[in-house]
Amino acid sequence: MNTPAALTLEAPAEHPFAPFVRILGKGKRGARNLTREEAREAMGMLLEDKVEDTQLGAFLMLLRHKEESAEEMAGFTEAVRERLTAPAIQVDIDWPTYAGKKRHLPWYLLAAKCLAQNGVRIFMHGGGAHTAGRLYSEQLLDALAIPLCRNWQSVNEALDTGNLAFMPLQDWAPHLQRMIDLRNTLGLRSPIHSLARILNPLGARCGLQSIFHPGYQSVHREASSLLGDNSIVIKGDGGEVEINPDTLSHLYGTTAGVGWDEEWPALSARRHVKPASLQPEHLLALWRGEVEDSYPQLALLSTMALALRGLGTPREQAFEQAQRFWDNRDTSI
Known part of the structure; x- marks a missing residue:
């Protein structure tokens, strides 16, 4: 009588963007603001299409619910500016x-x-x-x-x-x-x-x-x-x-x-x-x-x-x- 082969269970790897969603959405006691560096990295991934649509929606709405901090805004801005291809144009x-x-x-x-x-x-x-x-x-x-x-x-x-x-x-x-x-x-x-x-x-x-x-x-x-x-x-x-x-x-x-x-x-x-x-x-x-x-x-x-x-x-x-x-x-x- 043949013995059934044992099932091999392997947990899927966590998506690299998941930690940023978790930071914002871990409940009243566990959630916190992103640091400036985390905000820069998270926005960089968004701008480079390295996130799933579900993650994008969750991230934006968690931010909206929490209300973004000055450090987060600064980090997001730095990520955008780093990727702009604008030439030097004098503006007042x-x-x-x-x-x-x-x-x-x-x-x-x-x-x-x-x-x-x-x-x-x-x-x-x-x-x-x-x-x-x-x-x-x-x-x-x-x-x-x-x-x-x-x-x-x-x-x-x-x-x-x-x-x-x-x-x-x-x-x-x-x-x-x-x-x-x-x-x-x-x-x-x-x-x-x-x-x-x-x-x-x-x-x-x-x-x-x-x-x-x-x-x-x-x-x-x-x-x-x-x-x-x-x-x-x-x-x-x-x-x-x-x-x-x-x-x-x-x-x-x-x-x-x-x-x-x-x-x-x-x-x-x-x-x-x-x-x-x-x-x-x-x-x-x-x-x-x-x-x-x-x-x-x-x-x-x-x-x-x-x-x-x-x-x-x-x-x-x-x-x-x-x-x-x-x-x-x-x-x-």
Whole structure:
């Protein structure tokens, strides 16, 4: 009678990315933040397609639930920057635009356009229309004659010609764009929406960041400090880099890694009534001087002042300079 052969059981090897998921998801007592080095390594694996889709989703949502730390943001940023192939392009302001607007038009676009007319070199980037019901920068570039660039050479040429360029995230960090696009699959925004704001891929003199959710502004400022960057973080209108003139604005700044704070008072005694609908034609009308409108003019002037503040101009002088720029703008498109 033949004796059945003994079964040989061998446990499968653990996936190299599994430890990072375990660190974040080991329960209330066992879970912890990633160190800066762990965050750099984990993001490196994500960018090099060395993870399974299930791991990607789990990792992003565990981070979202926990809320990312400054050390994690710094490590993620370093991993992205190490893999960028961007050439050396001189930029004054890095201007991320990822949130989209739903209450007011994107007046920051006019602010950037006016600054560019006055010699401020601005690199804008965004992640597409990922959430329904919002108006995104990409949808208005053509109407406002803001160059849409699909490679770094075009960015350099646009900056040299008119000091303003917009490049979609998908063209310089496609892996991050893919993670952002998971928003409608996962049901929540992931930390990549925040990460894109801190990247400053061309090493601009100052990176402007808008973080809407309370508490995250100081985390972003701390991450910029760890990276040794110059930046200003605000709670901008709708999550975009745009000062809301109806409320007090707190600036979370960092210069050469040293943090500072500044509060700007509201510019209007009363809150403005938000428009019933967003009409992009109103952007053009205001730029051309065909209409006057208190809210957008205050919003774009203070946003211009914010950028000038980031370049080292004191607040009062920044507002005076912004007003001169606006009064003397070339109103043609």
